[in-house]
Amino acid sequence: MARFKCEKAIRYGAIADAFALSRAAGVGQRGDVTGPCGHIHLILPDPVERAACFRVLTAGPARVVRSFASADDWFAAGDDDSCAVLLLRWEQPGAVSGAALLAHAAARDGIAAFVAAERLSIAESRAILLSGARDLLPAPLDPRLVRRTIDGALADHAAWQVACERQRAAAARLAALTPRERDILEGIAAGLGNKAIAQRLDLSPRTVEVHRANIMRRAGAGHVAELLHLRFVAEQARVAPGNRVRFGA
Incomplete structure (x- = not known):
């Protein structure tokens, strides 16, 4: 088990320091607290995957990144008004499912929801996209792909804000x-x-x-x-x- 965790940490480029890793993966953990394009919210149950995505998204331009271990935690925080980009695992622990979380996000203007999932059928993938997901990402997540995808979503969100103001x-x-x-x-x-x-x-x-x-x-x-x-x-x-x-x- 210890060997598996070590290999998994290396795979995602996790920091070896256990304190730094747990801090980056903490529920509600924030990145930089400036940036005009809205917040990025990660709802990823796996702490190593969550830490890796958090780290790559907070590197570079100032932006707000919040991470949560479950949809239950996200709803409990009550911070969806600030959310511009939402990255979630389709399989969620707790009472709130990935489907319910996506339905909530799809009902809100300006939230680009990305769903990470494994072994989805074509019919399941189509249903998720029709339910309001902006895109599907293959899991386990590649942090570099996450960064490219979310950077594009933030650029689209900024353009949308300009259009709304006009x-x-x-x-x-x-x-x-x-x-x-x-x-x-x-x-x-x-x-x-x-x-x-x-x-x-x-x-x-x-x-x-x-x-x-x-x-x-x-x-x-x-x-x-x-x-x-x-x-x-x-x-x-x-x-x-x-x-x-x-x-x-």
Whole structure:
């Protein structure tokens, strides 16, 4: 048994110092506490695997990494609001299963969930991906693959945050429009001229011209192309990065 543990530690590049290893694998252990892209949460029952992934993810750019021994511990911590990337083992000890954990993560905007599992059938893999997993990773986990995969997920998350902020800013600029001005904006977006919009809304062309000028002023748009771009961005759904249906990164 001792030989097996030693070989396993070497395989994952674990630190020989037992204190350092247990500290890195500790439940709720944090990495650096700065970084704008959200937290990384590891829910990995195996302490050696958890320590190896924790270590490789906290090396380099400042980021928050939290590790947990089970889904039960993760729910008990109540820190899912900060989570941007979740890496979990499909086989979970305790009352909360991997399926229940994935369902919870999939219901939250902005959480990219990665599932590590062994010996899954094609049907099981497909079901996990359709349940909301961003990707499947082969287990036992290779820390280098974990690092590459999560780095990509964090980059996607940062881009998603920027897109959300642009959407909010565009929506705020158009929020001051009156219902009539919104009707006219829809006509402009449909490619209609002032006369066609006037006929559609039973207005005079001059009234449409006045409303159109007010729309440009309220939206802070310098030209029609900018106005239409604002409308497009404001109406975009703020959808978190989607699944990549593939095995491995």
